Amino acid sequence: MDVTPGGTGDAGHSAASITLDGIRKRYPDGTDAVRELSLEVPAGELVVLIGPSGCGKSTVLRMVNRLIEPTGGRILLGDEDITRVDPVKLRRRIGYVIQNVGLFPHQTVTTNVGTVPRLLGWSKERIRQRSGELLELVGLDPAQFGRRYPHELSGGQRQRVGVARALAADPVVLLMDEPFSAVDPIVRTRLQEEFLRLQAEVRKTIVLVTHDLDEAVRLGDRIAVLSEGGRLEQYDTPAALLGAPASPFVREFVGADRGIRRLAVTPVTREVLDGAATDATLPELPLGRSAYDALAAMLTAGTDAVLVTADGRPAGTLSRARVLDLGQPGS
Ligand SMILES: Nc1ncnc2c1ncn2[C@@H]1O[C@H](COP(=O)(O)OP(=O)(O)OP(=O)(O)O)[C@@H](O)[C@H]1O
Numbered sequence: 001m002d003v004t005p006g007g008t009g010d011a012g013h014s015a016a017s018i019t020l021d022g023i024r025k026r027y028p029d030g031t032d033a034v035r036e037l038s039l040e041v042p043a044g045e046l047v048v049l050i051g052p053s054g055c056g057k058s059t060v061l062r063m064v065n066r067l068i069e070p071t072g073g074r075i076l077l078g079d080e081d082i083t084r085v086d087p088v089k090l091r092r093r094i095g096y097v098i099q100n101v102g103l104f105p106h107q108t109v110t111t112n113v114g115t116v117p118r119l120l121g122w123s124k125e126r127i128r129q130r131s132g133e134l135l136e137l138v139g140l141d142p143a144q145f146g147r148r149y150p151h152e153l154s155g156g157q158r159q160r161v162g163v164a165r166a167l168a169a170d171p172v173v174l175l176m177d178e179p180f181s182a183v184d185p186i187v188r189t190r191l192q193e194e195f196l197r198l199q200a201e202v203r204k205t206i207v208l209v210t211h212d213l214d215e216a217v218r219l220g221d222r223i224a225v226l227s228e229g230g231r232l233e234q235y236d237t238p239a240a241l242l243g244a245p246a247s248p249f250v251r252e253f254v255g256a257d258r259g260i261r262r263l264a265v266t267p268v269t270r271e272v273l274d275g276a277a278t279d280a281t282l283p284e285l286p287l288g289r290s291a292y293d294a295l296a297a298m299l300t301a302g303t304d305a306v307l308v309t310a311d312g313r314p315a316g317t318l319s320r321a322r323v324l325d326l327g328q329p330g331s
Pocket of ligand 1: 027028031032033051052053054055056058059060211
C-alpha cells in the first residue's frame, strides 16, 4: 500500500512547521485565555500541549485553524502567515480530530473519510481509493467497515475513522484535541501505539492537547507545559521535562512519580551498560528498549541485572542500580 502523503497522485503537502509568534486571545467578556505565547513546532514533529484545566490549551489549538480568531500575534505555517488567509480554505489544509470525533451520523465511514477531498473537488474514484487507503492505514478493513455508519462502530473504531478523515486530504498539519480520552484506558493505550506507528509513516506536524501526562510522555517529541493564561512554563523533550523540570510549577505538575515515567522514555544504549556480557542466565533485553522495560524484566525474573543484546548477540549487562540512577534527575 502506498502510504506516502498524497499517494493517490496529489502533489503531496508533506508537513509544515507551525510558528506561534506572540499570539493572544482575549474573549469578548474580557477573559485573557492566552496572554502571549510564542512556540515553534518543527515540521514532522508531534508536540503536546498540557496543563491544568482552563489554562488555554484548546484556545491555542483552535487559533491554529482559526476556529477561534486570535486577538493578537501571528501564526505561520511554514513561511505563510495564516492569520490573514480565508479560514474556510485554511481548514481544508489542516486536519482536526476532537474527543468525540464528530463523524456525520447519517454518512457511511467511506463518505465520512472523503469529506475534505469532496470539498476539494476530487473525482469520485480518487476519493474512494484514498478512503480505502486511509482506512487500511488506521487498521480498518475498508471492505468490512467502509459501508457501516458511525453507530455501527466501537468507540475506538470511530476514533480511528476520525483520524483517517483528518488525514484524507493530506493536510500539512494535524490538530488533535483530547483525541483518545473518550475511550477506556486499554483501548486508549492501543490507539496510542497504533497512532505512533501511523505517525512514523506519515510524519505530519501534529499539535495534540491532553490532560494525561502519560499520554504526553508516550506520544510527544516535545511537550509544552502551559499554566493559566497560556503561559509557557517549559518546552522540552519528555526526558528533559521529567529529568529537569524548569520551575516549581512544572515540578509539581509532572509529579512525584516522574522518575518512573522518565525510565519509560530513556532508551537502553551501549553507553549506559555497566557490566560485561558474561551471565547467560539473565533475562535478555534488546538494545534500544526502555530502562523501564529493563526494570520490568528484572522484577519478573527476580534478578539484579539484564543481559542486553544487539542483533541477538550479547552486548553487555545493565544492573538494577544503574537503571535506578537513570531515573534520577540530572543523570
Ligand atoms: N467563548 C469563551 N468566552 C469566554 N471565556 C472563554 C471562552 N472559551 C474559553 N474561555 C475561557 O478561556 C480559558 C481557557 O479555556 P480553554 O478551553 O482554552 O482551556 P483548556 O486548557 O483547553 O481547558 P480544559 O483542559 O478544561 O479543556 C478558560 O478560563 C475558559 O473559561
